[in-house]
Amino acid sequence: MNTYEELRREVWKANLLLSEHRLALFTWGNVSGYDPDAGVVAIKPSGVPYDALTPEDIVVVSLEGEKVWGSLKPSSDTPTHLVLYREFPGLRGVTHTHAPFSVSWAQAGVDVPLYGTTHADHCVGPVPCTPYLSEGEVQEAYEEETGRLIVRTFKARGVQPLHTPMVLVAGHGPFTWGSSPEESVRHAVILEEICKMALWTRMTNPEVSSLPSYIARKHWERKHGPHAYYGQGS
Numbered sequence: 001m002n003t004y005e006e007l008r009r010e011v012w013k014a015n016l017l018l019s020e021h022r023l024a025l026f027t028w029g030n031v032s033g034y035d036p037d038a039g040v041v042a043i044k045p046s047g048v049p050y051d052a053l054t055p056e057d058i059v060v061v062s063l064e065g066e067k068v069w070g071s072l073k074p075s076s077d078t079p080t081h082l083v084l085y086r087e088f089p090g091l092r093g094v095t096h097t098h099a100p101f102s103v104s105w106a107q108a109g110v111d112v113p114l115y116g117t118t119h120a121d122h123c124v125g126p127v128p129c130t131p132y133l134s135e136g137e138v139q140e141a142y143e144e145e146t147g148r149l150i151v152r153t154f155k156a157r158g159v160q161p162l163h164t165p166m167v168l169v170a171g172h173g174p175f176t177w178g179s180s181p182e183e184s185v186r187h188a189v190i191l192e193e194i195c196k197m198a199l200w201t202r203m204t205n206p207e208v209s210s211l212p213s214y215i216a217r218k219h220w221e222r223k224h225g226p227h228a229y230y231g232q233g234s
């Protein structure tokens with residue numbers, strides 16, 4: 001019987017990084033990983049503190065959300081993760097945190113402007129903030145609709161998820177993703193730093209404008225290859 005041990009250990013280690021980087025207190029936040037060959041997602045169990053988490057606690061579900069391995073309840077945010085894996089091809093890891101600067105920008109309900117090269121190295125353009133979910137969406141299927149809201153926001157704005165691996169959900173907090181669970185956590189750390197620097201930048205100069213696009217493009221292409229700008233690359 002497949003116990004998905006390798007995937008579970010990878011996801012377990014990534015969840016411990018949330019706590020190590022102080023991106024989530026208590027049981028807040030969650031990290032998952034997707035194995036497309038097996039067609040399963042491993043994710044943190046709901047309500048288990050990080051310092052008590054073991055690889056055996058990690059729960060494995062199908063892309064449709066059916067539990068296929070594990071005794072605990074999967075994270076309450078599992079439906080959000082699953083929508084992102086289904087709708088954004090290439091994702092292998094998703095992270096959700098309650099990191100304070102990221103949550104502050106999400107609560108403010110505004111995009112994080114691209115003020116500098118640190119941001120430009122990791123995102124083509126501002127970090128999008130979604131609008132609020134409607135009352136019906138919240139009542140109907142909150143976590144699933146949160147994922148759909150992220151996908152709608154990126155598609156409506158023509159943002160490539162592999163070129164902007166992060167988003168703020170209005171009133172809630174950040175979701176980030178990547179080519180592995182560990183990379184999705186790294187993007188959450190980077191997002192928190194971007195949000196902190198953007199807030200301090202705006203406090204230092206309320207009239208500050210965004211970084212000129214020719215500098216932002218140079219930094220993005222230096223790191224991701226030429227012609228990778230605005231999704232023209234791989």
Ligand SMILES: O=C(CO)[C@@H](O)[C@H](O)COP(=O)(O)O
Nearest residue numbers: 027028029030046047075076
């Ligand atoms: O977004 C939230 C709550 O607002 C979640 O991140 C919880 O804070 C963690 O839930 P579990 O993963 O433990 O179910």
